[in-house]
Amino acid sequence: MSTIYDVARRAGVSPKTVSRVLNSDGPxxxxxxxxxxxxxxxxxxxxxxxxxxxxxxxxxxxxxxxxAISTKNQPSTQQGLPDLYIVQGIQRALESSxxxxxxxxxAGRNDRVPHLIDTFLSHRVEGLIHVAEYHQEVNLPRLPxxxxxxxxxxFDAHGTPSVVPDDRRLxxxxxxxxxxxxxxxxxxxxxxxxxxxxxxRPQGYREALEEAGLPFDPALLQHVDxxxxxxxxxxLWDTIDRxxxxxxxxxxxxxxxxxxxxxxxxxxxxxxxKMPDEIGVAxxxxxxxxxxxxxxxxxxxxxxxxAIGVRAGERLMQLISxxxxxxxxxxxxxxxxxxxxxxxxxxxxNVISFKTLREEKQ
Amino acid sequence: MSTIYDVARRAGVSPKTVSRVLNSDGPxxxxxxxxxxxxxxxxxxxxxxxxxxxxxxxxxxxxxxxxAISTKNQPSTQQGLPDLYIVQGIQRALESSxxxxxxxxxAGRNDRVPHLIDTFLSHRVEGLIHVAEYHQEVNLPRLPxxxxxxxxxxFDAHGTPSVVPDDRRLxxxxxxxxxxxxxxxxxxxxxxxxxxxxxxRPQGYREALEEAGLPFDPALLQHVDxxxxxxxxxxLWDTIDRxxxxxxxxxxxxxxxxxxxxxxxxxxxxxxxKMPDEIGVAxxxxxxxxxxxxxxxxxxxxxxxxAIGVRAGERLMQLISxxxxxxxxxxxxxxxxxxxxxxxxxxxxNVISFKTLREEKQ
DNA sequence: CGATGTCATGACACCGATGTCATGCCCCTG
DNA sequence: CAGGGGCATGACATCGGTGTCATGACATCG
Numbered sequence: 210m211s212t213i214y215d216v217a218r219r220a221g222v223s224p225k226t227v228s229r230v231l232n233s234d235g236p237x238x239x240x241x242x243x244x245x246x247x248x249x250x251x252x253x254x255x256x257x258x259x260x261x262x263x264x265x266x267x268x269x270x271x272x273x274x275x276x277a278i279s280t281k282n283q284p285s286t287q288q289g290l291p292d293l294y295i296v297q298g299i300q301r302a303l304e305s306s307x308x309x310x311x312x313x314x315x316a317g318r319n320d321r322v323p324h325l326i327d328t329f330l331s332h333r334v335e336g337l338i339h340v341a342e343y344h345q346e347v348n349l350p351r352l353p354x355x356x357x358x359x360x361x362x363x364f365d366a367h368g369t370p371s372v373v374p375d376d377r378r379l380x381x382x383x384x385x386x387x388x389x390x391x392x393x394x395x396x397x398x399x400x401x402x403x404x405x406x407x408x409x410r411p412q413g414y415r416e417a418l419e420e421a422g423l424p425f426d427p428a429l430l431q432h433v434d435x436x437x438x439x440x441x442x443x444x445l446w447d448t449i450d451r452x453x454x455x456x457x458x459x460x461x462x463x464x465x466x467x468x469x470x471x472x473x474x475x476x477x478x479x480x481x482x483k484m485p486d487e488i489g490v491a492x493x494x495x496x497x498x499x500x501x502x503x504x505x506x507x508x509x510x511x512x513x514x515x516a517i518g519v520r521a522g523e524r525l526m527q528l529i530s531x532x533x534x535x536x537x538x539x540x541x542x543x544x545x546x547x548x549x550x551x552x553x554x555x556x557x558x559n560v561i562s563f564k565t566l567r568e569e570k571q
Numbered sequence: 572m573s574t575i576y577d578v579a580r581r582a583g584v585s586p587k588t589v590s591r592v593l594n595s596d597g598p599x600x601x602x603x604x605x606x607x608x609x610x611x612x613x614x615x616x617x618x619x620x621x622x623x624x625x626x627x628x629x630x631x632x633x634x635x636x637x638x639a640i641s642t643k644n645q646p647s648t649q650q651g652l653p654d655l656y657i658v659q660g661i662q663r664a665l666e667s668s669x670x671x672x673x674x675x676x677x678a679g680r681n682d683r684v685p686h687l688i689d690t691f692l693s694h695r696v697e698g699l700i701h702v703a704e705y706h707q708e709v710n711l712p713r714l715p716x717x718x719x720x721x722x723x724x725x726f727d728a729h730g731t732p733s734v735v736p737d738d739r740r741l742x743x744x745x746x747x748x749x750x751x752x753x754x755x756x757x758x759x760x761x762x763x764x765x766x767x768x769x770x771x772r773p774q775g776y777r778e779a780l781e782e783a784g785l786p787f788d789p790a791l792l793q794h795v796d797x798x799x800x801x802x803x804x805x806x807l808w809d810t811i812d813r814x815x816x817x818x819x820x821x822x823x824x825x826x827x828x829x830x831x832x833x834x835x836x837x838x839x840x841x842x843x844x845k846m847p848d849e850i851g852v853a854x855x856x857x858x859x860x861x862x863x864x865x866x867x868x869x870x871x872x873x874x875x876x877x878a879i880g881v882r883a884g885e886r887l888m889q890l891i892s893x894x895x896x897x898x899x900x901x902x903x904x905x906x907x908x909x910x911x912x913x914x915x916x917x918x919x920x921n922v923i924s925f926k927t928l929r930e931e932k933q
Numbered sequence: 934c935g936a937t938g939t940c941a942t943g944a945c946a947c948c949g950a951t952g953t954c955a956t957g958c959c960c961c962t963g
Numbered sequence: 964c965a966g967g968g969g970c971a972t973g974a975c976a977t978c979g980g981t982g983t984c985a986t987g988a989c990a991t992c993g
Contacts, residue, residue, distance in 0.1 A: 210692075210695065210715065210717070253715065255689060255692040255693050256693050257625075257693065257695060258621075258693045258694045258695070259620075259621045259622075259624040259625050259630070259694075259695065260621075260625055262621040263619075263621050263622055263625065268621070270673075273674075292655060293654060293655040296674075296676075297676055297678070300674075300675070300676045300678070301676075301678060304678075309673055309675070309690055309694065310673065310674050310675065311632075311671055311672065311673050311674070312635075312658075312662075312672050312673070312674045313662070313671070313672065314658075314659055314662045314663075316659070316662070316663060316666075327617060328671055330572075330617040331617050331618050331619065331620045332620045332621075332671065333572065333619060333620070333621065353572065353615065355572070436864075442866065468860055468864050471833075471861075471864050471865065472864050472866065474837075475836075475865060475866030476866065478840050479866065496860075498830055498858075498860075498861070499833075499860070499861065502798075502830050502833050502834050503833065503837060504804065504834065504837030504838065504841065
């Protein structure tokens with residue numbers, strides 16, 4: 210690969226002049242510039258970043274650590290791997306600043322993290338982002354003070370800048386919408402409480418009930434470890450069965466995420482319950498491959514992974530430029546409710562037309 | 572960040588000696604080594620790759636171009652974004668060689684590719700891999716001869732080394748298994764024929780029929796543009812409806828991928844057909860979030876994205892070390908059939924017990 | 934017409950690591 | 964005790980850009 214010296218020789222100028230052309234630095238004569246540009250083209254010259262970096266003491270590189278679960282999934286609640294969306298968002302936020310992204314995956318082994326960080330440091334990354342598979346608490350080794358770190362889809366106990374989904378608010382928004390549609394008995398099938406989302410989302414659910422003055426019925430809020438092999442579906446079946454046989458059964462079932470909602474679809478159908486007329490189902494994530502493909506399409510709320518990535522990228526750029534270095538508050542990201550066919554509108558005016566419809570059918 | 576000179580000064584030795592310790596190069600006295608190591612620890616020294624690269628003329632960096640569709644999906648047949656699995660596989664294959672991975676996403680704009688390549692070249696990547704969202708033909712700008720390129724999940728017309736799924740064989744294996752289970756009337760709902768998978772998979776289907784001596788019935792092979800908004804589900808419904816009303820309706824429906832299979836589930840249920848007893852459904856991809864969560868769990872075949880990544884990484888390392896530079900044949904990757912509950916075994920001995928079961932039920 | 938300023942360009946040093954070659958020391962051997 | 968060989972170490976140049984400063988050629992102005 211040719212160097213700036215090769216270009217200089219070919220164009221009959223000094224390397225410094227070539228550098229000036231490259232960077233539109235100092236003044237360069239019109240003819241000289243053309244000669245240099247021609248030489249660069251002929252040689253297929255591409256500037257070496259390594260040399261540039263040394264001089265400038267800036268790499269223009271950002272390091273990304275993704276904490277993907279290994280193929281043998283241990284916690285495995287999400288298999289759709291939202292990482293990618295986050296990573297895409299980060300790249301979108303960074304491209305305008307001309308940063309290049311390096312990526313390294315822990316491949317499920319947290320003990321590899323220090324080594325990954327060292328590799329990144331040896332490339333003199335200007336910042337690091339740790340991307341988690343699902344909303345969780347993490348604990349990364351300390352970094353040099355001059356290398357900022359942002360946590361995306363995770364947080365730690367040391368106040369490291371983080372960008373996380375606003376699970377509480379998202380769930381609250383969705384349940385609000387259900388209430389606005391006329392639903393009063395709303396069941397909630399939560400993820401395991403040892404997961405962050407298994408704690409925050411139920412909170413949002415209860416908040417929405419509370420502000421609407423609806424009573425909270427403990428029988429309608431259950432944590433289900435739905436994705437455990439064999440047992441998961443059985444637990445889910447049993448939980449739903451109990452709920453449907455309550456004196457006042459729910460008119461809609463909120464699921465901890467879209468994947469669980471998909472399972473709920475199958476179970477309700479096997480029980481002979483028609484959706485959405487007899488019972489509604491709502492999800493969480495807007496995992497489009499599922500939510501849009503299911504029939505009826507799933508009402509859910511958008512867990513905006515892309516936006517989390519964008520915000521994380523933006524936050525990192527701020528930190529690099531020295532802005533908000535002592536702001537330790539996490540950035541919460543929310544998204545819209547997607548109202549699709551899996552839940553009926555039960556508002557008074559609609560209840561009538563709804564009944565009418567049913568009568569017409571019969 | 573401290574340099575090798577800082578370490579040398581602190582340890583009272585020359586930079587070259589520090590370098591020797593770093594690389595376990597020439598001989599170093601026991602006491603000197605310890606002094607140097609102590610100095611490195613105290614300063615938190617991390618070697619600068621930029622300087623190293625310059626001297627060594629080797630970057631240890633691989634560039635990855637991912638061609639993710641933008642959020643506004645135009646072709647959009649897959650939304651599960653298998654890229655990530657491929658990228659993970661690549662990383663796994665590369666980590667043993669100590670390569671670091673740079674990544675850049677086209678964000679759906681192919682015109683950005685030349686720029687991305689230039690960025691990578693300026694970092695003097697030792698090789699490039701282009702990762703496609705789905706099996707397709709691509710056309711990348713020419714690279715310098717000394718920078719090898721591997722295409723993952725895609726191929727081009729110039730014989731660039733590529734690693735792609737063996738769609739034909741995968742589909743054949745799955746249909747073989749269906750035939751072995753006793754099925755004779757097998758429907759195939761294919762992806763659009765303008766997609767590679769929409770051509771190769773039907774071929775595999777026909778091959779399996781042929782080798783089993785089963786007649787090919789054109790009425791049972793239909794291309795369905797299932798993921799088009801609104802119209803998709805209608806087309807799918809109509810196609811299935813026609814098939815089920817044939818004189819000899821199919822006993823199992825093979826879908827172009829798992830997502831389509833999920834839609835087929837919903838449609839069959841809305842038609843009141845019981846699965847798998849009355850009709851079986853098979854998928855393609857082993858998109859686990861779907862295949863394992865559906866009820867009944869989906870019989871499908873594993874499109875091994877991870878393995879594609881690993882093979883692509885391996886192939887690239889070969890090319891870098893100069894092996895197989897003139898081998899232009901694509902690497903085909905296959906995977907196992909996952910037999911789950913969505914298809915019944917109809918083999919003679921089972922057909923009886925199956926009938927018995929039905930009679931018992933009634 | 935000489936002083937001053939601007940423009941175009943180049944010489945040189947430097948960033949941090951490492952390959953090459955030289956140096957000094959100690960130990961062993963004849 | 965002189966000479967040879969291995970060991971530990973350092974001086975120096977180099978990789979490819981770019982910041983700093985210097986230089987020479989003109990143009991402008993009082």
